[in-house]
Amino acid sequence: MNHNIILIGYMGSGKSTVAKELHIKTGVEIIDTDKMLVKEQGRSINEIFQTDGEAAFRKLETELLRRLSEGESNYILSTGGGMPVREENRAILKSLGTVFFLKADTDTILERVKEDTQRPLLQGTDQRAKITAMLKERTPMYELAADHVIETDGKTVEEVVSEILCLARK
Numbered sequence: 001m002n003h004n005i006i007l008i009g010y011m012g013s014g015k016s017t018v019a020k021e022l023h024i025k026t027g028v029e030i031i032d033t034d035k036m037l038v039k040e041q042g043r044s045i046n047e048i049f050q051t052d053g054e055a056a057f058r059k060l061e062t063e064l065l066r067r068l069s070e071g072e073s074n075y076i077l078s079t080g081g082g083m084p085v086r087e088e089n090r091a092i093l094k095s096l097g098t099v100f101f102l103k104a105d106t107d108t109i110l111e112r113v114k115e116d117t118q119r120p121l122l123q124g125t126d127q128r129a130k131i132t133a134m135l136k137e138r139t140p141m142y143e144l145a146a147d148h149v150i151e152t153d154g155k156t157v158e159e160v161v162s163e164i165l166c167l168a169r170k
């Protein structure tokens, strides 16, 4: 049985911020899949998408999860927003620990990502339409992957973290 805390959710749903606060509260280390891939590849997410394409990035994500599933340890896993889209990834995420879906609506997400230049899937015009369409497509997959759905709209990071810790300790 693995007791890692796994954070999933759309871009800008607060996974990195919540992971940092969880780390402060618990002292447990954070593994951030995007950061790990950037480090291992020696290039940014934008560069990976531009040079090799999204499919190649998705393959790297799955390979990373497979490697994580071979080791056992105590960590908070902050995942890229597309991680739960693949069925294989959803199964691995579940096997790695307790999965928390940080749910946020389009307005909350738009506010957080509107100035962002590091997320290839959100560049260009009409961010709102892109986010709305992707949320519609992905939300069922996030829900399938999740053990717990955490509604984050209008909540502070501290409130979200308290909910997660309360559920994780049960």
Ligand code: S3P
Residues within 6 Å of the ligand: 009, 010, 011, 012, 015, 034, 045, 079, 080, 081, 082, 083, 118, 119, 120, 121
């Ligand atoms: C993606 C989310 C990003 C990153 C990549 C693709 C997605 O991570 O993995 O740009 O498909 O939702 P964040 O959710 O940390 O922004």
